[in-house]
Structure formats: structure tokens, C-alpha cells
Amino acid sequence: MNNLNWKVCESTYLHKGPWATLRSDKCEMPDGRVVEQYYVLEYPDWANAVAITEDNKVLLVTQYRHAANVVSLEIPGGVIDEGEEPIEGMRRELLEETGYRFDDIELVTTTYPNPATSNNRTFCYLARGGKKVQEQHLDEHEQLVVTEHTIAEVKQLLADGKITQALHCTALFYALMKLGELK
Known part of the structure; x- marks a missing residue:
């Protein structure tokens, strides 16, 4: 199977709270395309x-x-x-x-x-x-x-x-x- 993983180039935190944190990642896809802003919600397990x-x-x-x-x-x-x-x-x-x-x-x-x-x-x-x-x-x-x-x-x-x-x-x-x- 081809590598489908994205490479995180940089991360910026937009909000940090006790129950949820929001960050924006700049990512590079395996084919070289760049995703400028991918929003990720960080939650505890x-x-x-x-x-x-x-x-x-x-x-x-x-x-x-x-x-x-x-x-x-x-x-x-x-x-x-x-x-x-x-x-x-x-x-x-x-x-x-x-x-x-x-x-x-x-x-x-x-x-x-x-x-x-x-x-x-x-x-x-x-x-x-x-x-x-x-x-x-x-x-x-x-x-x-x-x-x-x-x-x-x-x-x-x-x-x-x-x-x-x-x-x-x-x-x-x-x-x-x-x-x-x-x-």
C-alpha cells in the first residue's frame, strides 16, 4: 500500500481549553501538495x-x-x-x-x-x-x-x-x- 501519511510542516494553536484545543496544521501530502490550514480538535481520551x-x-x-x-x-x-x-x-x-x-x-x-x-x-x-x-x-x-x-x-x-x-x-x-x- 502506498504511503498516505501527511507530513506536518507547522502547527499553530488557536485555542487551548480544559476540554478542547483547536490547532491549525500546515501539511504536505505524499504527492507534494500543501494543505495550508487543516484544523484539528485536540481532546483528551x-x-x-x-x-x-x-x-x-x-x-x-x-x-x-x-x-x-x-x-x-x-x-x-x-x-x-x-x-x-x-x-x-x-x-x-x-x-x-x-x-x-x-x-x-x-x-x-x-x-x-x-x-x-x-x-x-x-x-x-x-x-x-x-x-x-x-x-x-x-x-x-x-x-x-x-x-x-x-x-x-x-x-x-x-x-x-x-x-x-x-x-x-x-x-x-x-x-x-x-x-x-x-x-
Whole structure:
């Protein structure tokens, strides 16, 4: 296969923030053409999990998502802190968002949310055997409602288009496949 990689000639940061950074790259394509401005969003890596309790219930969270102006039904997840291993970030996010502790957490896939415009990855996990050990400890701007669902109910929510966050649909697909729930 031919080399398709672009060479970055220079980068300029246009905005640096705690959740997103925007830079403009000047790049040279393999055939010598130059792309004067290619905008890249730098985000920290993310993690999410299909979290199944010891009673075989799937934990879902409902929260407001301002950029899209929607109340979204999702799986638990969030940002992996700098220097944190993805699985430890996932373990922390599960405890903070749901109050459940999970000892059995397995990576089911790693995806790129949008490799055309952003540089981060999402680590998708299947967490099993969760036990409620505390109340939620949410970030300053988080308001989450946790609900429990059977696997059949989650499959119906997906079929009905009620879970619309693409990265969460991806994690659910891989987890349901791992559990032998897709036919």
C-alpha cells in the first residue's frame, strides 16, 4: 500500500481549553501538495462502559447535552484524566456517575470518535457484576439520572432510536456481541 501519511510542516494553536484545543496544521501530502490550514480538535481520551450489575441490569444515565440541546440516554463514561490508565479512568467514572463499583471490566473495542477532525480515542468497556457502594459524586456541571434496564430493554431502546450517542451505540454493539446477545 502506498504511503498516505501527511507530513506536518507547522502547527499553530488557536485555542487551548480544559476540554478542547483547536490547532491549525500546515501539511504536505505524499504527492507534494500543501494543505495550508487543516484544523484539528485536540481532546483528551474518553472511556465508556456497558455496565451490568450483579442483578444483570444494565445501568444507563440520562443527562442534558448542551451542544446538541438534547436530553440524552447514554451509558456511563467520561474523560480519562492526564496520566490515568484508561481502565482506571473507567473504573473512576463508573463509581462517580453511578455509585457502583465494578471489579470485572473488559475492553471490548477502541474507537476514534472522528479521526477527520479530532485526535482522541474512546475506550469502550464491558463492566460486569457491579455493586452499589456509594452515592454519586458528580462533577460541578453534571446532573445524571441513573436507571436500570434489562438487556432486552436496552436492545429495544437501541432499535427504537432512543439511545442516539454514536460512541455509546458503538460500545453497546460490541458489548452485546461479546455477550452473545446479537442474532
